Amino acid sequence: MPSQDFRDFFTRRLGLVPSILLITILSVVAVAATVSVTLLRDMHRQAWDDAQRRLDINLAVMEALLAERGTGWRLEHGTLFLGDQPVNGDAALVDRVKAIAGGVATIFAGDQRVATNVARPDGGRATGTRLAPGAAYDAVFQRGETFRGEAEILGAQHLTIYRPIRDAGGKVVGIIFVGQSTAEVQKAVEAGRLAALVTSAGIALAAAFIAWLLLRLLFRPLLSLARVVDRIAQGEHALEVPCTGRRDQLGAIGRAVLRLRDAARQTRRLEEEAEAARAQAAIERQAMQRDLAGEVERIAQGVGTALATEVSRLRAAASGVREGTGLAAREASEAGSRSQSVAHNVQAVAAAVEELSASIAEINRQVADSTLVARQAVEAVEISDVSVGALARASDRIGDVVQLITSVAAQTNLLALNATIEAARAGEAGKGFAVVANEVKSLAGQTAKATEEIGSQIAAMREATEQAVRTVRSIAASVARMDEVSAIIASSVEEQGAVTREIARRAAAAADGTESSASSIAAVDRNVALVAEAMAGLQTAETAVAQQGEALREELSSVVLRLRAA
Numbered sequence: 001m002p003s004q005d006f007r008d009f010f011t012r013r014l015g016l017v018p019s020i021l022l023i024t025i026l027s028v029v030a031v032a033a034t035v036s037v038t039l040l041r042d043m044h045r046q047a048w049d050d051a052q053r054r055l056d057i058n059l060a061v062m063e064a065l066l067a068e069r070g071t072g073w074r075l076e077h078g079t080l081f082l083g084d085q086p087v088n089g090d091a092a093l094v095d096r097v098k099a100i101a102g103g104v105a106t107i108f109a110g111d112q113r114v115a116t117n118v119a120r121p122d123g124g125r126a127t128g129t130r131l132a133p134g135a136a137y138d139a140v141f142q143r144g145e146t147f148r149g150e151a152e153i154l155g156a157q158h159l160t161i162y163r164p165i166r167d168a169g170g171k172v173v174g175i176i177f178v179g180q181s182t183a184e185v186q187k188a189v190e191a192g193r194l195a196a197l198v199t200s201a202g203i204a205l206a207a208a209f210i211a212w213l214l215l216r217l218l219f220r221p222l223l224s225l226a227r228v229v230d231r232i233a234q235g236e237h238a239l240e241v242p243c244t245g246r247r248d249q250l251g252a253i254g255r256a257v258l259r260l261r262d263a264a265r266q267t268r269r270l271e272e273e274a275e276a277a278r279a280q281a282a283i284e285r286q287a288m289q290r291d292l293a294g295e296v297e298r299i300a301q302g303v304g305t306a307l308a309t310e311v312s313r314l315r316a317a318a319s320g321v322r323e324g325t326g327l328a329a330r331e332a333s334e335a336g337s338r339s340q341s342v343a344h345n346v347q348a349v350a351a352a353v354e355e356l357s358a359s360i361a362e363i364n365r366q367v368a369d370s371t372l373v374a375r376q377a378v379e380a381v382e383i384s385d386v387s388v389g390a391l392a393r394a395s396d397r398i399g400d401v402v403q404l405i406t407s408v409a410a411q412t413n414l415l416a417l418n419a420t421i422e423a424a425r426a427g428e429a430g431k432g433f434a435v436v437a438n439e440v441k442s443l444a445g446q447t448a449k450a451t452e453e454i455g456s457q458i459a460a461m462r463e464a465t466e467q468a469v470r471t472v473r474s475i476a477a478s479v480a481r482m483d484e485v486s487a488i489i490a491s492s493v494e495e496q497g498a499v500t501r502e503i504a505r506r507a508a509a510a511a512d513g514t515e516s517s518a519s520s521i522a523a524v525d526r527n528v529a530l531v532a533e534a535m536a537g538l539q540t541a542e543t544a545v546a547q548q549g550e551a552l553r554e555e556l557s558s559v560v561l562r563l564r565a566a
Contacts, residue, residue: 024215028207033200047189048159051180052148055161058101058178065093066176073165075173080109080165088114091125097178104158108165108175111137116177118153126154131175136162140175150182157182221250225257232257237265406452413441 070083080087087093087107094105094117106116111131118126131137132152139147140162147162158179165174224242231239241261243254420438 024211025204025208028204028211047185051159051185054101054103055148055159055178055180058097058103058105058180059161059163059176061101062094062097062105062176062178065096069093072168073173074167075109078109078112080107080114080174089127090115091117091127101178103178103180104153105179106175106177108177110174111141114174118179120154129154131162136160140164141172144172151179153179159185221246222253225250225253229257229260232261232264235268237261237268413445417441 066082069085069087072081072083074081078088088109090107094107094115097103097105098117104116104118106113106118106126108114108131113126113129113131116126120126120129131140134151135149136147136151139145141164144164144166146164147160149160150157151160151162152158153160158181160177160179163176164172165176167173221243228239228241239261241254241258243250244258245251246254420441
């Protein structure tokens with residue numbers, strides 16, 4: 001930490017007196033620097049104020065000298081007149097101002113220097129040069145005001161006053177100028193600054209020397225007290241303590257050191273008494289240790305014997321519990337195996353019953369579908385029966401028509417025969433009619449033949465139709481019987497499905513019970529394992545107790561030996 005290092009530097013490395021002296025010097029230097037800065041700032045401001053006052057004096061001197069020359073300014077053809085006397089080239093006037101008040105002076109005719117002691121860079125007078133445009137030019141020629149301030153004249157900075165010269169009509173016809181170089185003002189300021197710094201340094205050195213003398217005088221008694229404290233720390237308690245009669249802080253320190261000496265003397269006496277008491281206590285402690293050693297030895301023997309007896313009993317009990325636990329673990333393991341086997345078988349039965357139940361449900365669904373199909377077939381057979389009956393009736397009507405056609409054909413044939421006979425009777429006149437009668441006869445024969453074939457076909461169709469009606473009715477009866485049988489099968493399958501589902505439910509319950517039993521047996525098995533593990537830990541603990549008992553017996557024996565040796 002920086003602050004801690006700073007304190008250590010002053011209090012440990014330099015020492016108290018150099019530290020106080022250094023702090024005093026730094027304080028004096030800081031005060032002197034503050035005073036110097038304030039003084040220099042005031043000197044700088046005062047120097048500029050003095051320069052401005054000197055310019056006012058220069059201007060007053062210039063105006064007084066001009067007043068002696070006459071009154072009334074006028075500018076004619078570039079020449080400036082004061083009264084009847086021309087001012088152009090009158091260097092004596094401006095030199096006199098410089099001799100009286102210092103600085104530089106110039107008279108302008110318009111903005112041109114006609115009398116001046118301002119020097120050019122080559123050393124000659126700046127007569128004939130003009131006023132450069134700027135703040136001074138604007139103040140005089142544009143506003144008709146006097147300008148005060150810093151301005152650059154031929155490359156050099158000056159503190160200046162430009163006052164306008166007016167003719168009788170109030171027109172600005174020239175300028176009266178006085179000025180002082182700022183370098184000269186700054187030189188005066190630097191000289192004052194050096195003087196102030198030298199003075200401040202002298203004051204700081206004198207203050208540091210005085211502080212050093214005062215610190216030596218003040219800390220001399222303190223060093224004496226430090227030497228006394230050091231001798232007291234080394235064991236000298238009969239020496240005199242200085243500064244105890246003083247009423248300042250050193251007196252307080254001296255009295256504190258005196259109390260320290262008396263306390264050290266008392267401490268030394270108490271230490272001697274304590275040493276004697278320690279010797280007596282050592283003698284009494286040795287006697288007590290011998291008595292305590294005997295008592296500890298007796299207690300150790302009793303504790304060791306009791307501990308050995310209890311360890312033996314614990315070992316026997318642990319062995320019995322371990323054997324019982326092993327037997328229980330084996331039986332639990334066998335019961336768990338049997339239970340798992342039974343559970344597996346019951347689960348297999350339950351799965352088979354569930355599959356059987358699913359098959360019966362599928363059979364029931366198929367039987368229902370076949371019943372529906374059978375009913376649809378019965379309905380179709382009934383519709384077919386109606387259609388076949390209508391076909392049989394239509395065949396009967398066709399047979400009646402065929403008989404009618406057969407009768408007409410026979411009559412036509414008879415009519416053709418009669419026509420043939422009549423044509424034969426008519427002779428030649430009936431030959432054409434005989435041809436027609438033959439054709440009619442032939443047509444009647446063909447009609448009879450066709451009608452006969454149609455009749456035979458209709459008879460065959462009627463027989464087939466009757467056979468179809470019988471077949472359809474037989475099918476309808478079979479389908480109806482199948483519908484009845486399907487209903488019976490569906491009822492039986494539904495009953496079997498209910499029984500199968502009940503078997504599946506009871507098998508699942510048995511499986512769950514078997515699994516619960518197996519889980520309980522497994523839990524018993526785990527508990528038995530935990531008991532066995534605990535018994536193993538108990539056996540380990542019993543062994544550890546026996547070892548600790550032996551170690552305790554040995555440790556107590558060692559303590560007894562040490563007590564007796566002490």
